[in-house]
Amino acid sequence: MHARDIMTRDVETVSPDDDVGEVLGRLARAGFNGFPVTEDGLVVGIVTQGDLVDLFQPSDRTLWIPIGFPPFLESLTYAIDLSWDELDLGIDLARNAGRPVSEVMTEDVVTVGPKADVDELLALLADDERDINRLPVVDEADALLGIIAREDLLRALKRERDAGKPAG
Known part of the structure; x- marks a missing residue:
């Protein structure tokens, strides 16, 4: 089993000039995250x-909670945004209107070729440091396949495993 056997061929893409708000x-x-x-x-x-x-939930809205008695030498930082509401979203959208995707995209994309085997795919998609959820499959010229x-x-591995089970 290789990348070409597993990949989704009909891929939604965006252009470097697309507006971040539209994206x-x-x-x-969408049913996916990128x-x-x-x-x-x-x-x-x-x-x-x-x-x-x-861009749409900046860290300056982070909640800081002091711990202990004054002087507060420690604090807990919660990554919960208590203030992000429709007004904030509108302000964020207005501030970033017209900003192209090229300014926020990751340029160093991890890709695979159509002949990449399951072991290579597993190594990339299970790598904790990279935390990759989706692998573009490209040809030699980096054209998206x-x-x-x-x-x-996971579905492909399950199908392969189920196909190899004896009937019973």
Whole structure:
């Protein structure tokens, strides 16, 4: 089993010039968390929810809670945004209106070729340091052929395992 056997061929993409607000809207409606960024059919980047989080929920809205008695030498930081509401979203959208995806996308994209085997795919998608959820499948010229999500690989492994089980 190789990447070409597992990949989804019909891939939703965005352009480097697409507006980050529009891309965020598309991500909100999509059943996944990122898009390959293509230009003339070639993969030039990838944009994920993680790339957009700080644009629409900046860390300056983080809640700080002092611990102990004055003087407070320690504090807990909660990554919970208590103030993010429709007004904040509107302000964030206005502030980032017209900003192209190319300014926030990851340019150093981890890709695989169509002949990548299951072991290579597993190594990339299970790598804790990289934390990759989707692997674009590209040809020698970096033209996008398809994409493999973690779920795609898990389903393929289950199908292969189920096919190898004796009837009973």
